[in-house]
Amino acid sequence: MGALTAARQDPKGEVYALLPEPNAEACHExxxxxxxxxxxxxxxPEADLSPFPEGQAAVLAAAIDRFQLDALLGASGEAGRDLLARIASIIGAPLILDCLDIDFPSGTVRKSHFSGKTTATLRLNSRPWILGLRPNIITEQIDPRPGDIVVYEIPLHVSKRLVIREVKQGSSGGPDVSEAEIVISGGRAVGSAENFRILKECASVLGAAVGASRAAVDAGFASHALQIGQTGKTVSPRLYIACGISGSVQHFAGMKTAKVIVAVNNDPDAPIFQKCDYGLLGDLFEVVPALTRALGPGRSK
Ligand SMILES: Cc1cc2nc3c(=O)[nH]c(=O)nc-3n(C[C@H](O)[C@H](O)[C@H](O)COP(=O)(O)OP(=O)(O)OC[C@H]3O[C@@H](n4cnc5c(N)ncnc54)[C@H](O)[C@@H]3O)c2cc1C
Incomplete structure (x- = not known):
């Protein structure tokens, strides 16, 4: 919904929501x-386009042309990066991924560069723009509009060169770390893959994804898919809880746009305490289970 809120910031624009999934009435409201x-x-003619990325891209590209849209906004998560790049290539349009914000009147977009060390402001000189917003970067806002339904029938025979047969959930079992609204991450201090269980338990009561520092990944405590930072994933959750993480610049590069950062560390001089919104000075092996108990189903009143 952040993409809709971002699109509404165009003072002149009429906002269209494109739904390549015909049976998604539940989303309309x-x-x-x-x-x-x-x-x-x-x-x-294809009832379900979701297994066919080329088909999805083709119909969205056709819709941009049919409705003469000036810009297409999506989320630059795992699936969005693939889809938006395909659409941009079909229509030969400029593509910017991982956008932090958009200024429609000046035709500029901000995005982070060089692992978050700098922020670039890019001017787009041709339309339509294809923009992927960093997941969770825009705080969605209710702004009711009529949402008139327009049915667009495309007699397109979908290419089946590429077919997604199965999407396997990651080992964490929770939401994808780059798109999650809450992330709880563990560092070297977690000590073992087995100990990551306490973070997973806490994540499950919070509805969070589990992340890790590079030190934890290099030590084999967590998979590289969970690594956050310069050489891992960039996340922008509403809440980031760093447990036993010192707060290196490389780790920070991957999570500094989180809205609220909480650090749990037993060293009062840990650099992360200079960069967080809330710091909990303590042993993660006490603090994290206490948090799980406090927030879980059997929480004390
Ligand atoms: C080119 C390059 C790229 C890199 N890319 C990344 C990257 O993508 N992501 C990344 O994370 N790092 C990256 N690094 C590594 C980075 O520099 C740090 O080494 C790493 O982030 C440190 O991980 P850590 O904070 O888990 O470990 P440490 O720095 O060892 O910190 C552990 C922290 O845990 C605390 N602690 C210890 N015991 C407890 C306890 N029981 N309870 C609470 N706190 C405790 C300690 O006080 C300490 O602050 C990169 C480095 C380079 C050179």
């Missing part, structure tokens, strides 16, 4: 609440 002037329900 939410799209109206978050600011869709029109909801374009795309219908093709």
């Amino acid at each position: 939410v799209l109206r609440q978050y600011g869709a002037d029109r909801i374009v329900v795309i219908q093709t």
